[in-house]
Amino acid sequence: xxxxxxxxxxxxxxxxxxxxxxxxxxxxxxxxxxxxxxxxxxxxxxxxxxxxxxxxxxxxxxxxxxxxxxxxxxxxxxxxxxxxxxxxxxxxxxxxxxxxxxxxxxxxxxxxxxxxxxxxxxxxxxxxxxxx
Numbered sequence: 001x002x003x004x005x006x007x008x009x010x011x012x013x014x015x016x017x018x019x020x021x022x023x024x025x026x027x028x029x030x031x032x033x034x035x036x037x038x039x040x041x042x043x044x045x046x047x048x049x050x051x052x053x054x055x056x057x058x059x060x061x062x063x064x065x066x067x068x069x070x071x072x073x074x075x076x077x078x079x080x081x082x083x084x085x086x087x088x089x090x091x092x093x094x095x096x097x098x099x100x101x102x103x104x105x106x107x108x109x110x111x112x113x114x115x116x117x118x119x120x121x122x123x124x125x126x127x128x129x130x131x132x
Contacts, residue, residue, distance in 0.1 A: 015040040018069050019108045025100040036076070036101070039067045041109040058083055060102060064093075067105045 001007050008014065018037035025032055039045065045066040052062030061082040068076050077093075079085075084092030105111075 015042040018071065018073055020071070021104050021108065023097070023100050023104055025094065025096040027094055027096060032097075036104065037069050037071050037073075038104050038108040039069050039073065041067070041105070041111075052079065060098065061093075063105060064098065064101050067108075068101055 001011070018039045020035060020037055023034055023036045045063065048062055048066035049059065052059055057079050061079045064082055065075055065077050065079050070076060081087075082093045082098070084090065
């Protein structure tokens with residue numbers, strides 16, 4: 001393959017538009033859900049990661065700020081929004097939501113398992129009585 005925009009596009013080397021997902025997290029004992037757009041890891045996120053590290057900011061916050069966006073690709077958060085510096089009264093982003101967003105970024109970017117998970121085998125239910 002000769003390296004060109006056309007050959008790279010054919011090979012799927014570009015990330016395309018943000019992907020719509022539903023993020024689910026737990027907060028105060030309740031399950032919460034929200035629709036979110038996630039930009040797959042790309043040149044944009046790589047440069048954001050480097051800038052975040054150079055500025056000695058939180059790598060996780062930088063990753064979320066670079067990848068979680070609106071449908072048009074504009075960011076939902078800034079790093080200070082996530083770390084709580086933007087509004088100390090509001091504080092940092094909930095830990096469960098933080099982990100859920102990082103998980104979605106990994107999912108959309110194809111990190112982790114690459115093959116479909118095997119189908120679960122049916123579990124046998126016990127009648128509640130002991131046979132011993």
